[in-house]
Amino acid sequence: MLDIKHTICPSCSVGCGLNIVSKDGAVVGTYPYKRHPINEGKNCLNGRDSILQFEDSIEKASFVKNNELEESDNASVIKAIKDQLASIDASDLAIICSGNNTNEELDKIIEFANAYGCEKIGFYGSNFPNFSGELASYDDINKASTVLVIGDIYRENPLLARRVVLSKENGGKLINIDDVEKSITSLNADDFIQFTDDFNDKVASVKDQLDENSVIIVNKLSSKDDFAVIEELSKESNAKLLPVFNAPNTKGAMNRLDSLDCDEIRNIIDDSKVLIVVKDNLLDYLSEDDIKGKSFIVNISNEKNRFAELSDIVLPGKSWAEKEGTFTNCEGLEQSFIISAECDNDNLSEIEIFDELA
């Protein structure tokens, strides 16, 4: 029998509604969430492919020996982590969370870190610094006279790009700044400005085209300094600003934890004896040399990847569809989601894992 459950898409920070379709308990597909106000009955391919994460994932708590996972069980692996934690000082522990964690998981992990006395805790923010300033709303984009996009939202955040299309249909102008030669956003832009090492100058060059009816959307940054340049442009022109992220709950993580860049995470790894990483792949932004032979790595994730092979312990946790919680989207809206798939495994949720470790 087919079963349809509403959830929130985990594939970017726009926060679209998504339906998970199951048959006899097994996930078989997705379907757009017709009445959801953000995506209004549409999902992009990234969102529809979200269920592919069910395929070929790690299903057993494992010890890693010589880059190979040796399956074990939750109790043995949790005992091994507790033994490691008991053998070090609080200052030797570091925790890297991610924008894939729900708000409730982040609160639980922070509670654990505080109780343990761990101060080295944060998440990789893709060069976006913590930002608590006023955000443009999605409706601001629909009616903007000019939208400046830094990055390629047509490819990476298509349901937000749809708002830009609506603005263009209303006579709005799209300016795109990027370092690539050609992108989907650039091909749809009225003006495309490619930068090399002159990002500041190229950003400053559009100031006269922006005003209080404009929106600046940024989904790609080379450094935190570049964000300061964009923030300055927003202040000087009165244009509203909307940072957009790859992960569904980066904004929620940003509201609670320090957004770290690669250098900061390298320093944390160099300074710690045990590193707990929750739902993140460090190799997305660090090299193997940054990781190998340093901390004892506890990897809480069910993703089968090279980072799992370089870890010391892998605890799969639950996939997003197997749990409930909230994500805060890039517009600052907190949305709840319920369990939308029952999977045949004995994985603990991240909240249960940190309860056990406490």
Ligand code: SF4
């Ligand atoms: S735009 Fe983002 S949130 Fe919306 S369906 Fe696509 S990947 Fe999911």
